[in-house]
Amino acid sequence: MALPQRQISSATAGLLRASSNATMRSATASATMLSHRYRQISSAAAGLLRAGCGTSRKLLVPDLRPLSTATSTSESVALVEQASAVCACPDPATCTKCSYTAVDQAHALHPYSSMTNPLPTYPVKSASGVHLHLEDGRSLIDGMSSWWAAVHGYAHPTLDAAVQSQLSQMSHVMFGGLTHRPASELVGRLVDLTPEALTKVFLCDSGSVSVEVAMKMAVQYHYTLGDSRRTKFVSLRNGYHGDTFGAMSVCDPVNGMHSMFSGMLAQQIFVDAPAGPTLGDAEHCARMISNALEQRGEEVAAVILEPIVQGAGGMRFYHPRLLHLLREICDRRGILLIFDEIATGFCRTGTMFALEHNANTFRPWYSNMSEHELETSANLNTEDSQSQDGVVPDILCLGKAITGGYMTLGATVTTDRVAEGISGTGGVFMHGPTFMGNPLACATAVASLNLLTSSPWLDNVLATRAVLIESMAPAAELDSVNEVRVLGAIGVCELNEPVADMSAIQAALVSDGIWLRPFGKLLYTMPTFNCPQLTSEHVRKIGEAICRVAAKEGQNKVRI
Numbered sequence: 433m434a435l436p437q438r439q440i441s442s443a444t445a446g447l448l449r450a451s452s453n454a455t456m457r458s459a460t461a462s463a464t465m466l467s468h469r470y471r472q473i474s475s476a477a478a479g480l481l482r483a484g485c486g487t488s489r490k491l492l493v494p495d496l497r498p499l500s501t502a503t504s505t506s507e508s509v510a511l512v513e514q515a516s517a518v519c520a521c522p523d524p525a526t527c528t529k530c531s532y533t534a535v536d537q538a539h540a541l542h543p544y545s546s547m548t549n550p551l552p553t554y555p556v557k558s559a560s561g562v563h564l565h566l567e568d569g570r571s572l573i574d575g576m577s578s579w580w581a582a583v584h585g586y587a588h589p590t591l592d593a594a595v596q597s598q599l600s601q602m603s604h605v606m607f608g609g610l611t612h613r614p615a616s617e618l619v620g621r622l623v624d625l626t627p628e629a630l631t632k633v634f635l636c637d638s639g640s641v642s643v644e645v646a647m648k649m650a651v652q653y654h655y656t657l658g659d660s661r662r663t664k665f666v667s668l669r670n671g672y673h674g675d676t677f678g679a680m681s682v683c684d685p686v687n688g689m690h691s692m693f694s695g696m697l698a699q700q701i702f703v704d705a706p707a708g709p710t711l712g713d714a715e716h717c718a719r720m721i722s723n724a725l726e727q728r729g730e731e732v733a734a735v736i737l738e739p740i741v742q743g744a745g746g747m748r749f750y751h752p753r754l755l756h757l758l759r760e761i762c763d764r765r766g767i768l769l770i771f772d773e774i775a776t777g778f779c780r781t782g783t784m785f786a787l788e789h790n791a792n793t794f795r796p797w798y799s800n801m802s803e804h805e806l807e808t809s810a811n812l813n814t815e816d817s818q819s820q821d822g823v824v825p826d827i828l829c830l831g832k833a834i835t836g837g838y839m840t841l842g843a844t845v846t847t848d849r850v851a852e853g854i855s856g857t858g859g860v861f862m863h864g865p866t867f868m869g870n871p872l873a874c875a876t877a878v879a880s881l882n883l884l885t886s887s888p889w890l891d892n893v894l895a896t897r898a899v900l901i902e903s904m905a906p907a908a909e910l911d912s913v914n915e916v917r918v919l920g921a922i923g924v925c926e927l928n929e930p931v932a933d934m935s936a937i938q939a940a941l942v943s944d945g946i947w948l949r950p951f952g953k954l955l956y957t958m959p960t961f962n963c964p965q966l967t968s969e970h971v972r973k974i975g976e977a978i979c980r981v982a983a984k985e986g987q988n989k990v991r992i
């Protein structure tokens with residue numbers, strides 16, 4: 433039941449009234465089309481009526497005829513108006529039977545939330561530019577860019593136009609045995625944007641699915657080449673790769689709650705992530721991975737990791753030297769290397785893809801490290817710094833910002849070598865989701881990539897970075913705060929303790945006009961950075977709100 437009955441009923445009544453005039457005015461063709469529309473809407477409304485939404489309706493429903501039985505426009509109008517009158521609630525906005533928020537509270541399951549006692553949700557009426565507009569009239573500056581995806585902001589005219597234009601052609605057709613321009617254009621754009629060796633693109637539904645596809649590719653590659661022992665993955669602790677079972681198996685075992693699903697999850701090999709952003713941390717981690725491979729390398733299909741930034745597993749940054757070292761280690765052992773750039777891809781960290789980072793571009797800012805320490809630690813081998821493409825993985829996972837946050841789409845990009853390995857002897861790659869290559873999503877992604885590549889995205893990311901540093905740095909002085917860190921358009925304030933009361937914090941932020949979603953010890957923002965309406969004032973307000981929450985957290989702890 434997606435819409436409250438009242439809304440559907442009154443929409444139907446309006447449509448019927450309009451169509452009634454149109455019919456009277458003329459045109460048999462438009463009357464036929466409209467009458468088709470009534471039938472669709474009428475039966476939706478009738479369905480809602482049958483479902484019932486309150487005691488008063490239950491009493492009245494038996495008297496109502498289904499709208500689809502109306503034989504004339506005037507009869508339909510009468511039935512629809514009768515249906516609208518059925519809900520006796522004085523104020524549909526607060527009616528616990530038919531308001532959409534009440535339906536949401538009673539029946540919709542939200543992410544990482546109780547199924548019976550969920551945290552409050554804030555109803556959003558629309559979104560534009562940098563803002564989420566709530567049903568109650570408040571507008572919030574969005575510091576989350578819809579889980580890091582809406583890099584151009586909301587209701588961007590170019591993206592809106594791309595969706596509408598594609599909609600007028602087709603919204604979806606299967607990709608098995610068929611193809612179309614939007615998918616083909618997107619595949620071409622991805623091949624151009626990613627390192628030269630990445631030539632084959634599998635379009636799929638979401639980030640998690642793109643990780644599943646990557647894992648499957650890696651295992652199938654070794655299997656087809658005659659090595660069926662290689663079914664394990666090496667992954668970093670604090671990593672996050674999605675919520676489907678394959679992806680979960682390579683997420684941090686504690687954050688990913690492996691114990692709850694232990695019977696179902698594949699057992700993988702975990703190594704501690706680099707402790708910090710220094711060269712030494714990266715080299716230590718590479719040694720640990722090398723040691724793990726020394727023990728069990730022959731079972732391993734691939735090493736999988738998020739380059740430079742570990743996102744949902746802790747918002748941690750690490751030195752690009754690790755990527756270079758892993759490339760060498762994997763090559764030596766015939767193991768594939770998978771980069772999960774679902775969060776970092778499309779400019780978020782200050783390069784198009786995080787795999788491109790080198791000594792000149794890797795500029796994290798830490799409240800507790802001096803510029804000098806960071807500069808020294810950023811030095812890479814000259815060879816590493818000179819590599820044009822950055823480190824080239826065997827498989828690259830993309831998602832989130834690929835459509836500018838407009839709709840769900842993932843992509844798994846791989847090399848000729850992997851493709852040859854899987855299909856060189858005639859084998860087929862065993863995956864094929866229903867909505868693979870969805871034309872609406874692909875057309876939007878092409879428009880989003882064109883927007884990115886034709887805009888000064890690097891200047892925009894650097895400007896956002898500068899304001900995040902300036903506005904969040906004061907939080908580092910608070911006793912409640914362990915560290916503030918910034919990389920590209922990512923700002924993180926790590927507290928000493930997990931936030932005391934998430935819903936209270938969120939309510940305070942919303943009254944401040946800011947949308948953020950802290951988790952654990954982390955108050956963080958990944959705002960839009962390529963939105964035409966974005967100003968430094970918006971970013972500053974987000975940074976200042978984070979400082980205020982951190983300060984309040986400190987006071988709460990003192991009071992306790």
Ligand SMILES: Cc1ncc(COP(=O)(O)O)c(C=O)c1O
Pocket residue numbers: 638639640641643672673674675738743744772773774775776831832
């Ligand atoms: C690095 C990374 N990989 C995979 C995923 C899963 O993507 P999705 O939520 O689109 O399935 C996420 C989502 O946050 C992510 O950050």
